[in-house]
Amino acid sequence: MSVKLGMIGGGVMGEALLSRLISQKIYQPTEVIVGEKSAERRDYLAQQYGVSVTDDNQVVAQQVSTLLLAIKPQVFAAVTAELAASPLASAPLIISILAGVSLSQLETAFPQLPVIRAMPNTPATVGAGMTAFTSGSLASARDKQTAQQLFSAVGEVVEVSETLMDAVTGLSGSGPAYVALLVEALSDGGVAAGLPRALATQLALQTVRGTVQLLQETKIHPAELKDRVTSPGGTTIAGVTELERGGFRAALMAAVKAAAERSQELGAKD
Ligand SMILES: NC(=O)C1=CN([C@@H]2O[C@H](COP(=O)(O)OP(=O)(O)OC[C@H]3O[C@@H](n4cnc5c(N)ncnc54)[C@H](O)[C@@H]3O)[C@@H](O)[C@H]2O)C=CC1
Numbered sequence: 001m002s003v004k005l006g007m008i009g010g011g012v013m014g015e016a017l018l019s020r021l022i023s024q025k026i027y028q029p030t031e032v033i034v035g036e037k038s039a040e041r042r043d044y045l046a047q048q049y050g051v052s053v054t055d056d057n058q059v060v061a062q063q064v065s066t067l068l069l070a071i072k073p074q075v076f077a078a079v080t081a082e083l084a085a086s087p088l089a090s091a092p093l094i095i096s097i098l099a100g101v102s103l104s105q106l107e108t109a110f111p112q113l114p115v116i117r118a119m120p121n122t123p124a125t126v127g128a129g130m131t132a133f134t135s136g137s138l139a140s141a142r143d144k145q146t147a148q149q150l151f152s153a154v155g156e157v158v159e160v161s162e163t164l165m166d167a168v169t170g171l172s173g174s175g176p177a178y179v180a181l182l183v184e185a186l187s188d189g190g191v192a193a194g195l196p197r198a199l200a201t202q203l204a205l206q207t208v209r210g211t212v213q214l215l216q217e218t219k220i221h222p223a224e225l226k227d228r229v230t231s232p233g234g235t236t237i238a239g240v241t242e243l244e245r246g247g248f249r250a251a252l253m254a255a256v257k258a259a260a261e262r263s264q265e266l267g268a269k270d
């Protein structure tokens with residue numbers, strides 16, 4: 001079998017994974033085929049990454065050893081109905097990155113096939129992704145290794161119990177959006193305080209990056225770092241007071257919880 005990776009859905013997250021997998025030479029372009037309904041996306045992916053593309057998902061599923069599902073949960077039922085029309089002769093490992101879609105839904109849709117449910121995130125594009133995955137009952141040690149290798153190429157990987165997958169989705173799956181809002185808001189605050197936009201964004205980005213690196217390398221608790229920055233009667237405590245007044249921490253906690261609940265709802269629909 002020459003085609004190793006099939007991807008169904010070549011949108012934002014599909015491309016985030018694909019771009020890194022190709023640039024890291026985990027797969028050669030000739031080893032990848034993407035099933036994508038949008039002609040514009042097909043043309044773009046073929047031109048940008050040199051992979052094969054088709055609008056026929058059956059053509060993808062019939063010839064690959066790993067089938068990565070990267071369509072929206074809302075079209076899961078339609079896509080799996082299309083694939084169920086004829087048995088998948090190549091018996092691929094199914095890896096789904098769909099928010100909310102459970103192992104049991106995957107196993108029902110792909111009877112007799114090994115399935116893995118994963119939740120990556122968009123920093124995968126630059127090799128700084130975070131992926132959690134959980135395996136179905138037919139997934140072998142080799143299947144798990146395949147998933148581990150694939151997602152390791154785009155960042156960190158953890159194996160978790162399925163009961164944690166919706167919470168993972170609410171935190172690391174959706175998290176890049178929260179952090180992007182944080183960076184945007186810090187930059188806006190800098191502009192409000194008189195900084196030119198480009199400088200404000202540079203300061204915001206490097207402050208977020210540097211703080212994360214400091215926390216990771218020293219392993220100090222975030223509260224301890226906050227204490228180290230807040231001088232008595234100083235500038236930081238004045239800023240922290242405003243964050244508390246605005247419900248910053250409560251808002252982030254509620255965001256993760258709301259996203260986790262939405263993940264559950266998306267799965268419950270099918
Ligand atoms: N965007 C993100 O940060 C993350 C997304 N995910 C999951 O990845 C999946 C895809 O999300 P996005 O890439 O953001 O969505 P998207 O809308 O950018 O991509 C979906 C792609 O599927 C294509 N498509 C639609 N119907 C199709 C069909 N019947 N056959 C083949 N292709 C079809 C669309 O044309 C589109 O290009 C979702 O299930 C989401 O839960 C998981 C982790 C992070």
Ligand SMILES: O=C(O)[C@@H]1CCC=N1
Pocket residue numbers: 099169173174
């Ligand atoms: O917003 C969504 O539904 C997807 C899943 C995690 C990140 N994006």
